[in-house]
Amino acid sequence: MIDPPCCQDHTRDCRIAEARSIPELVAAVQGPGEEPRDLAEELGQLQARLAAEQAARIAAERSAFDTKAELKKKDRWLVRVAAENAELQKRLQASEDQRITSDNQIAAQQGGVEAHDEILAKTTARLKQADELLQSQAKKI
Template identity: 90%
Template sequence: ELKKKDRWLISMAAENAELQKRIQASEDQRITSDNQVAAQQGDVEAHDEILARTTARMKQADELLESQAKKIKRDWQFYKKSLALFADRVARLHRYLAANGTEAADRAQRHLIESMKFTMSKTLEANRYLRKFVDARRLDADTLMLLAEGGCIGELDVGLLGLDQDAVDIVRDAIQDLDPSKSAKAQATELAQLVHRIRDGPILAEPPAG
């Protein structure tokens, strides 16, 4: 009878040991699973942080683009308004000169021309920002101004182009020779190309040696 009990106790001890192994294995699996869940949670949090930063940068970029678009629109409106004001002052100057004698014109002309130059300088200042948006021809804002909105090309002080006197005379001759049948932009392009050539180097042929 004692041997049977001993065998039973040994069997129970073996079963208990096996159960302990299974319990430990189950606990190990639970710990591994918890670690995997924690790692995945960390990955999710890192992804959410990256997504939040990316979203914030995209929002900043959208706000910057919107701000630039508004600035371009404001500058363009100022450009058109200044151009119209300049053309109106030119027209008023012509009417004044036609209606008054030379002596009266001489007294008023300097003031009106200075006023027009001030208006032109303000317009060119606004055009510094707009210049990059003209087109691939890279027309100078002051040259494009000569023919834009119907053109006041014959009235502009070509000294604003920053050329020497010989070059100014060449530009004045070119203004007179422009084909009136061409569009304003085509005329502006032609004149701008001439101005660029003059600025890049002398275009007058040197007399042959000897």
């Protein structure tokens, strides 16, 4: 016989005292609304839940690792593209500077051409005058 516990519930105390086996003792200790628990089944369920949670954690870690690797890859790509963009900006600026220099040279040469055109026009006019003068003198002679 098992020593009765020191509880205030006399009926329960009597059931515990009268218990002759472990299942009877479990039934006596549990309250009237409680059903006996199958600890082996509960342990199996908890272990299955733990395994599922661990698998989910591992999957999340792998996903995070893959995401981090993808971010690093995109970051390297972004750095490379930024460097390429900077190089293209430099080349574009150099091209623009060269265009401005060429435009200035063309404008300067255009001014020279205009001056030469003016000299040519004056020279042509003088030659024409000289021809006319020669023709008029040739008629007089």
